Amino acid sequence: MGYLPAGIWVIASGVITYGLYVGADIFAPFALAVFLWLVIEGFARLMQERIPKLPRWLAQTSAVLIVLGIALTVTLIFIDGLNDFAKNAGAYEARINEILTEIYARFNIFTVAPPDLSRMLFNEENTKFVQPILDSVQGLASSFVLIMIYIAFLFLAEKNWPTKLDNIFPDTKTRSQAREVGHQVRKSMEEYLWVQTVISGIITVITYITLLILGLDNALFWAFIVFFLNYIPTIGSIVAAFLPGLFALAQPEWPAYMPTDATLNALIVLASVSIWQFAIGNFVQPRMMGESLNLSALVVLVSLAIWGALWGIPGMFLSAPLTVLMMILFAQIPGAHWLAILLSADGHPVKNKPIAAKDDSENVSSA
Structure with a gap:
């Protein structure tokens, strides 16, 4: 027992934090590769449990192909969604400029002319704010090949881990305890990732059906945005609820059964998405998550x-x-x-x- 001196912890934490920050381009893709590898391994073990005679190499290959297929499908959906936004960019921009003019008139801001969307997005201050986010997304996309290489080498190195563990912990009791800790880490990570994926999938399906019924443009694109944002704790679910609602403000046309007031439609979209996020996040997710988080x-x-x-x-x-x-x-x-x-x-x-x-x-x- 006993606590390590506070000074040692402060210095060690500072050095490790600085190393993680400086080496973000190396460590972040590797961490993503490890967690994707855990998902693939979980898929493979699930198939082997359901089909006991299935060879391990075939289960792993099938799991890799399934994950790659899902990734390709999601990428195509995002590309199609972005193309749809590009086709209707003029209508969306005109609607947003109209909203800005209404806001200036409602609050009696007559000292300056209402700004248009182009000037708001591409002025120097907003570019400085948005650019780091765009750089991070671009960096993540460019690291995809590196992540795949990491995953391949993780599979190759997997068979040698037991031998390495035996050499690191020659004592039988210590080795057994180390194996148990490794098993616990792996189980917690896999359970968290699987439960989070299932929960995000449920929310995505329900959100897609809801947005489709309400008549929001590009409902499938926004549903998958919700899917990925739900992996970000706390903040992700909030942002996932607000983004479709904000976009609804800019949508120029709605189905005949929806109100004519765009603001009211945006509130309906926001409330509908938020209800599913709140209900599933507070009642279903805690029961499924258990002790993994x-x-x-x-x-x-x-x-x-x-x-x-x-x-x-x-x-x-x-x-x-x-x-x-x-x-x-x-x-x-x-x-x-x-x-x-x-x-x-x-x-x-x-x-x-x-x-x-x-x-x-x-x-x-x-x-």
Whole structure:
């Protein structure tokens, strides 16, 4: 037992944080590759459980093809959605300029002329704000090939991990405990990713049907935006609810059964999407998530800000599972166990004893 000196923790945390920030172009794609690899491995094991005679190599190959097929389908949907926006860009811009004029008139702002959309988006100040987001998205897209290479090498290196683990932990008891910790890390990560994917899928399907009924343009595109944003804890679900509502303000035409007031339509879209986010996020997700995300709400929010600052958009997507990983690892270090307790929601980060700790029964027998 005993706490490591605070100065050591401050220095170590600073060095590690700086390293993660400087090496974001290397570490962020690798982290994404690891979590995608876990999804693929989970797929492969699920197929082997359902079809016991299925060879492992065939299960892994099938899982890779399924994931790549899903990724290709999503990419095509996004491209089609962007093309649809481009075709109707003139109508959307005219509607937004009309809204800006109405706002200036409603609030009696007569000292200056209402700005148009082009001047608002492409002025120097807004460009500085939007450019980092665009750079992060572009960097993530350009790292796709690197992520695929990482995944391939993770599969190649998988068969040698047991041997390496045996050499790192020659003591049988310590090795067994290390295996248990590794199993717990893997189980927590896979459970979180699977549950989050299922929840996001349910919300996406319901949101798509809702937006289709309401008559929102490009409903499939917005449904998939909602799907991906739901991987970002807390903030993602809020943004996912607001984006379709904001776009509804700019939609020039609506079905005949919808109100003629665009503002009212936007509120209907916002309320409809928010209801599903609230209901599933507060009643279904906690039951399915179980103990895989044993983090306090404050820690989730802080980790989102920290990982987002370090790695941008990839860090925001991975903030929750990375923090769970840190909590599990801290719980195995006697001097850092208190950090794991602070990160956990219930004060019990893991059930395993720290690897470095000696078993009480062993101490008694040796006495």
